[in-house]
Amino acid sequence: MAAAIRQGRRKRRAECETGGLLFGKRDDALRVIWVDDVIGPPPDSVCSPEKFVCGIKGTQEATKKRKEQSRGSMEFVGMWHTHPQDVPLPSTTDLSGMAQILASGEAPPLRSLLVIVGWEHDGILLGTSVFNRGLFRGGNGIVGVAINHFPGLKT
Numbered sequence: 717m718a719a720a721i722r723q724g725r726r727k728r729r730a731e732c733e734t735g736g737l738l739f740g741k742r743d744d745a746l747r748v749i750w751v752d753d754v755i756g757p758p759p760d761s762v763c764s765p766e767k768f769v770c771g772i773k774g775t776q777e778a779t780k781k782r783k784e785q786s787r788g789s790m791e792f793v794g795m796w797h798t799h800p801q802d803v804p805l806p807s808t809t810d811l812s813g814m815a816q817i818l819a820s821g822e823a824p825p826l827r828s829l830l831v832i833v834g835w836e837h838d839g840i841l842l843g844t845s846v847f848n849r850g851l852f853r854g855g856n857g858i859v860g861v862a863i864n865h866f867p868g869l870k871t
């Protein structure tokens with residue numbers, strides 16, 4: 717994640733959001749999502765100071781590759797992106813993006829993870845939200861949100 721953020725700063729203005737996909741394992745019975753691998757923005761992503769719209773180019777191949785390498789245990793578990801100028805909490809754009817993920821594909825996941833990276837003067841803030849497909853009707857779908865502060869950690 718840090719490498720993708722640094723690469724984004726070299727390519728674009730520092731205030732532009734960037735992001736990508738999270739891969740790992742999801743255990744709905746234990747209500748745990750493990751993140752084992754991360755990729756940066758697909759080439760057709762939109763990175764601006766206002767928003768990050770994750771592209772889809774190469775994402776199916778990236779997912780397939782990880783699934784094969786892990787003999788089926790690693791899968792797509794969610795998304796990550798940065799909020800360089802805002803708190804690391806989901807925006808309305810983020811909520812609709814997660815609703816879309818939980819409704820798309822042949823077998824949409826029951827839960828999906830959204831990790832948002834933000835900054836404090838002395839370190840980074842990680843905002844982690846778990847979304848539940850069933851709760852999007854009439855609500856925002858969030859079942860858990862946590863913001864963790866990591867003083868001294870830089871990207």
Ligand SMILES: [Zn+2]
Nearest residue numbers: 797806807810
């Ligand atoms: Zn966002």
